[in-house]
Amino acid sequence: METSTFVYDGDCAFCTRCAEFIARRIPTDARVVPWQVTDLDRLGLTEAECDAAVQWVGLDGTRAAGPDAIAALLAGSSLPWRIAGAGLRFAPVRAAAWPAYRWVARNRHRMPGGTAACSLPREEQERRLGPSGG
Template identity: 55%
Template sequence: MSATFVYDGDCAFCTACARFVERRVPTAARIVPWQRADLAALGLTREQCLEAVQYAAPGRPVLAGPDAIAALLRSSHAGWRPVGGALALPGLGALSWPVYRWIARHRHQLPGGTAACAVPPP
């Protein structure tokens, strides 16, 4: 069983990003919306998936948000590996969560986003 990258299939921005990954990031990971994933089998909850993208790999801890994106990029069979590695560096890694949260809060305003993409504030 390969790794699985889980995103919000109800969000047009997230879906556009997932389509980009499927076209441009060669990886063995499955890319699936959480609404169609077997969350229990992946060790995920609905709440985790509402909070951030998830990367579930057999025998490894589940990663969320920018850590999940970094793991997905590191799993690539092409030039995306260094980008994923860079996201895990201490300096850049410290900035990745605030940037990820900003994007998540504003995803309805980003290219491809719709009102349905808006996430209620915590």
């Protein structure tokens, strides 16, 4: 692996919008990719992990999920973003970030840019929409 990788749910419009924000606004050398078109085995990730939360796989193979993955992504960016990432790693903020992340993940279909498919578990998406998710 030549670079770190940040993996998101490409079937979720809200998640995709967030990834587009990263691409436009956060300078990073990390690959930001949807898990649906990524070799998860090479990264040591499972579909279930990627469906549950964003994932980070560092150059050294370190892994993080959810807000910890976001903090890892920000740690490799420019100074203002590194400061934000450090804030996410601060114990009290991290303790609050996880419940907030889980709430957003459960309600991403209600977020700006979200769609009804975002709220469906992977198995239900495939049953209704087919294996490709649409």
